[in-house]
Amino acid sequence: MANRKEHRILERNDDLGYPIFIAQDARDELLAFLRTSGLPSVILCDANRHVRAIAEGIARASRGIPVLPFALGESRKRLSTVERVLDAMAAAGVERGALVLGIGGGVASDLFGFTCAVYMRGIRYAHVATSLVAMVDAAIGGKTGVDLRQGKNLAGCFRDPIAVFCSTDALETLSAAALREGLAEIVKAAIIEGGDLFDLLEELAPHPVARWPWLEVIPAAIKVKTMAVADDRLETGARATLNLGHTFAHAIERASNYSVAHGKAVALGLRAAGLLALRTDRFSRDEHLRVLTLLALLGLPLQTSLAPNAILAAMRGDKKKRGGRLRFVVPRAIGDVEYGVECADRTVRAVLERMQQLPENFRARR
Numbered sequence: 001m002a003n004r005k006e007h008r009i010l011e012r013n014d015d016l017g018y019p020i021f022i023a024q025d026a027r028d029e030l031l032a033f034l035r036t037s038g039l040p041s042v043i044l045c046d047a048n049r050h051v052r053a054i055a056e057g058i059a060r061a062s063r064g065i066p067v068l069p070f071a072l073g074e075s076r077k078r079l080s081t082v083e084r085v086l087d088a089m090a091a092a093g094v095e096r097g098a099l100v101l102g103i104g105g106g107v108a109s110d111l112f113g114f115t116c117a118v119y120m121r122g123i124r125y126a127h128v129a130t131s132l133v134a135m136v137d138a139a140i141g142g143k144t145g146v147d148l149r150q151g152k153n154l155a156g157c158f159r160d161p162i163a164v165f166c167s168t169d170a171l172e173t174l175s176a177a178a179l180r181e182g183l184a185e186i187v188k189a190a191i192i193e194g195g196d197l198f199d200l201l202e203e204l205a206p207h208p209v210a211r212w213p214w215l216e217v218i219p220a221a222i223k224v225k226t227m228a229v230a231d232d233r234l235e236t237g238a239r240a241t242l243n244l245g246h247t248f249a250h251a252i253e254r255a256s257n258y259s260v261a262h263g264k265a266v267a268l269g270l271r272a273a274g275l276l277a278l279r280t281d282r283f284s285r286d287e288h289l290r291v292l293t294l295l296a297l298l299g300l301p302l303q304t305s306l307a308p309n310a311i312l313a314a315m316r317g318d319k320k321k322r323g324g325r326l327r328f329v330v331p332r333a334i335g336d337v338e339y340g341v342e343c344a345d346r347t348v349r350a351v352l353e354r355m356q357q358l359p360e361n362f363r364a365r366r
């Protein structure tokens with residue numbers, strides 16, 4: 001495996017009409033970008049000490065722009081926090097023509113992006129992604145928003161940032177749990193893309209993540225997202241492929257009262273989508289096993305003790321809202337997924353029953 005420190009390539013993705021910069025340290029590109037776009041009026045950041053240190057470094061290098069830190073986390077991804085950020089921006093005198101820079105993980109990109117979309121009916125926003133989820137998923141594609149008591153991401157809007165910056169060095173301080181959240185989404189992207197990204201993950205999976213060549217993995221995962229989003233900004237069609245495993249994942253999260261983290265639920269959802277594809281004669285057992293092996297090597301779960309009835313009930317909650325039919329994204333092959341697949345409840349139930357046990361060939365290893 002290449003030594004990560006020698007890996008200083010800068011990648012730039014312009015598929016969505018705004019640049020996404022990916023480098024081991026993208027600060028020079030950020031500062032150069034700010035010289036042409038105009039300096040931000042304020043920097044909003046997650047109050048996490050590592051994220052705050054990144055924000056303060058950028059502020060020092062750009063004539064002492066004020067840094068406004070906010071305690072975030074999923075429980076604070078709420079309208080009440082948006083109001084606090086709006087108040088702080090108004091108090092700092094942020095004007096209609098201003099640019100605001102936000103720094104943090106997926107909660108920060110969702111919440112600050114949304115706040116800037118509504119502040120004075122919308123001001124320019126750029127994001128520095130500091131978590132793996134934000135780099136490969138949340139900061140890209142223009143979905144912003146917050147949670148309501150009734151569920152996740154229920155209030156928000158589509159609003160593109162003017163640029164996104166990913167410095168892979170930031171991943172060094174990220175917790176193993178937060179990193180695993182991102183890995184699950186990268187596996188999802190690899191199943192959609194097939195080919196190089198999937199092969200690369202299989203090669204890397206036995207190695208410690210600290211030594212992964214992120215400058216190969218992250219741009220490849222971002223490419224899958226930008227290609228799916230580019231032609232379908234508002235998710236009326238093919239963008240839905242990005243929801244692979246997510247009908248199951250969201251139901252598992254809800255049925256567990258959110259004690260199963262999203263990334264783990266996505267891993268379970270990827271296995272369930274594979275099982276659904278096998279039962280409907282779409283997928284090969286060999287490819288299904290390749291996916292399961294990859295998930296297991298990455299320390300992601302394949303089995304849940306949640307009752308099938310509880311997961312089905314959570315899915316039906318969703319179903320009512322979408323005109324009575326459950327739809328799934330299922331793999332036909334690694335590199336070929338189908339969306340909008342309707343399945344009979346009994347097939348879904350059989351899959352969920354199977355999810356209570358580990359796959360046959362995996363029992364001996366655990």
Ligand SMILES: NC(=O)c1ccc[n+]([C@@H]2O[C@H](COP(=O)([O-])OP(=O)(O)OC[C@H]3O[C@@H](n4cnc5c(N)ncnc54)[C@H](O)[C@@H]3O)[C@@H](O)[C@H]2O)c1
Pocket residue numbers: 046048050051072073074077104105106107108110130131132133134137138139140141142143144152153170171173174175178181
């Ligand atoms: N808009 C979208 O398309 C989209 C897509 C995927 C996920 N999301 C959202 O993203 C959120 C999850 O993102 P997340 O996993 O980044 O959560 P997060 O932003 O809460 O970050 C996870 C944890 O890591 C900390 N952290 C962030 N960067 C760090 C760093 N460099 N070093 C040390 N600690 C750091 C944070 O303070 C937090 O404790 C969810 O709210 C989800 O809904 C949105």
Ligand SMILES: [Zn+2]
Pocket residue numbers: 185246262266
């Ligand atoms: Zn997801």
